[in-house]
Amino acid sequence: MKIKAPRGTMDILPEQAKKWQYIEKQFKSICQRYNYKEIRTPLFEHTELFQRSVGDTTDIVQKEMYEFKDRGGRSITLRPEGTAPVARAYVENKLYGDPKQPHKLFYFMQMFRYERPQQGRMRQLNQFGVEVLGSKDPAIDAEVIDLAMTCYKELGLTSLKLVINSLGDEESRAQYRKALVEHFTPHKEELCKDCQTRLEQNPLRVLDCKTDSEHPAMKKAPSILDYLNEESRSYFDKVKSYLTTIGVDYEVDPNLVRGLDYYNHTAFEIMSEAEGFGAITTLAGGGRYNGLVEELGGPSTPGIGFGMGIERLLLALEAENISLPLTNQLDYYMVTMGERADVESFRIIHYLRKHGIQVDKDYQGRKPKAQFKAANRLNVRYVLVLGDEELDKEIINLKDMETGEQEEIPLTNLVQTLTLKEV
Structure with missing residues (x-):
């Protein structure tokens, strides 16, 4: 069920x-x-x-x-x-x-x-x-x-x-309620059951009725403005x-x-x-x-x-066909190659987030090609690429998904470099 x-x-x-x-x-x-x-x-x-x-x-x-x-x-x-x-x-x-x-x-x-x-x-x-x-x-x-x-x-x-x-x-409303009762009472049996009750308990609410809105008595009802x-x-x-x-x-x-x-x-x-x-x-x-x-x-x-x-x-x-200016772009996405890079990427991502940088990674064990496809679906601006070779050099590759350009960034300067990027 x-x-x-x-x-x-x-x-x-x-x-x-x-x-x-x-x-x-x-x-x-x-x-x-x-x-x-x-x-x-x-x-x-x-x-x-x-x-x-x-x-x-x-x-x-x-x-x-x-x-x-x-x-x-x-x-x-x-x-x-x-x-x-x-x-x-x-x-x-x-x-x-x-x-x-x-x-x-x-x-x-x-x-x-x-x-x-x-x-x-x-x-x-x-x-x-x-x-x-x-x-x-x-x-x-x-x-x-x-x-x-x-x-x-x-x-x-x-x-x-x-x-x-x-x-x-209160004084104006009291006078107006009295006028409404006098006006609607001759038509009471023509009104819906709710309005019949309202006429006795709260006459002003008769005017708010959707069922009887087209009744002729509604159109000729006295105006509150005349009783102020x-x-x-x-x-x-x-x-x-x-x-x-x-x-x-x-x-x-x-x-x-x-x-x-x-x-x-x-x-x-x-x-x-x-x-x-x-x-x-x-x-x-x-x-x-x-x-x-x-x-x-x-x-x-x-x-x-x-x-x-x-x-x-x-x-x-x-x-009115108005689209709100929503931000749907993820700033950075980590693509990893190899188990060692996958483990290290978790530490790097944690470090970047603590410094106010928006970043995510793959958590489904996908191959690098599938990770890049995931980044595209997320409308990511930059992809951080990390593999064994990058780890050995203590760098990370940064790819601009709009231009296709890539650059090597030392891991020691990663936060400073990403913070200065326009995303």
Whole structure:
């Protein structure tokens, strides 16, 4: 019986892993420029964390969480999203007491959601995200959005659309929820079962429904922007102004609500408009979540962040025919002739590696001709040739695989010579 990877998961093989490593390196560099620090949280958390923060009425909590009992009978959940764990870590470690505020954080996390697997949507997914805790300045909203856009643009993506909205403060949302209930109640029986429940528990999420997205009542639904109080409207205007100041184009979509309960004020999504990308166009999404830290037992602390799926990013790069500038070349490869040279080559390779030189050798007992073929398959720039004759002379032959030229190098000068080579 062959055992396969569980449905909704995948193996990332070495050639593909290079793409992931390149993306992670680029994103870490961008975060460094923006002064964001990395945070790492546990792979699993107490289930209550997500019930309290994400919301009991969300699809994530109701349908998608990998929840189980540990040996102590505690309810544990594999991490389905990144914001709640970061907020929990912020509270538990009392980062709110740190005089250096706000805390600007980034993460690379594996998430787990039990949903129907499809292209770009897996049960084990990988996200890059940022969270800023401790600032209610609308400029930080614009900075977070700009950072997300910069990540995509510096990888070469151009077919992007940024959509933003304001969900307002508690007062604005309360008025808007009331208006939505009044609007959708006459159509309640025409909506899907999920939306019928949402209408009672969290009316804003009706607007996020994919099943009823074409229902006439959706198109005529009241706009949140009409229910923003003066403070919320002013905040949203400042966010838009900052985005305009730094040249970030956007569209306002009053139906953008995001799927998690903790969002308020600014909400945004970044979408791919590349031809043939697929029906699900969202690449990243996020927003402000003032009140989340307080809900988790900390002091009143404003926050904003986003999460972007790496799998969907790779699909977007493919849709725009973007090849990442990956380095696939091995610098040096040792070809040996004879048992004595084979043994000595192991010592030499160890010595070279300790001095920072990238080198490999044959470990399958192949003849010299087959070793050269292996070097070609590895796209090696230089081959080090070692046999009994070279050992007697205390030299090694260096062959340039591009030009075919060879030179003799004294073993005593090997590290110095290879270090000066351009590879």
